[in-house]
Amino acid sequence: PTEVHDVLLISNDGIPISSHIKLFETDDVLISGFFTAIASVDQELSSDSGLKSIKRGKMEILIEEGVNSRLIALADRDQSNIRQSMQQKFREFEINTSLDEIEGAIQGNIPASAIKLVEEIGDLSIKFSIPQQTKWIATLAVSLGPIMMLLIGLI
Secondary structure, three states: OEEEEEEEEEEOOOOEEEEEOOOOOOOHHHHHHHHHHHHHHHHHHOOOOOOOEEEEOOEEEEEEEOOOEEEEEEEOOOOHHHHHHHHHHHHHHHHHOOHHHHHHHHOOOOOHHHHHHHHHHHOOEEOOOOOHHHHHHHHHHHHHHHHHHHHHHHO
């Protein structure tokens, strides 16, 4: 399975708004400043759509830039299903949350939508499963394949 472990929502000014941390016990302000610095350097170096992920060992840090905020998530890997779900939820948050609410969060009035967003993204998990019919076909192919090869060889 691919799952999201840690989520941090920050303002474009680099102030932490809300977080859902499972793995790393660290200061939200420190992480926010780090990613704000990375985003600033990235903007100076490139004019394209911006930094989308950072590989960190076996995990990836996924980054989504919004108009008023930035979403950072630590996941097992950058899988399209996780990314799409993350983007959809973040877009909805950005559309439904005003700049005043973001500024209010900076002063300690965290909107319920920000808390909901980081919890929903923090609970994302995608499991890869093989349908039962495909499992049966594969089992039959593996077990009957050698027999069929013998029969074809005898003909």
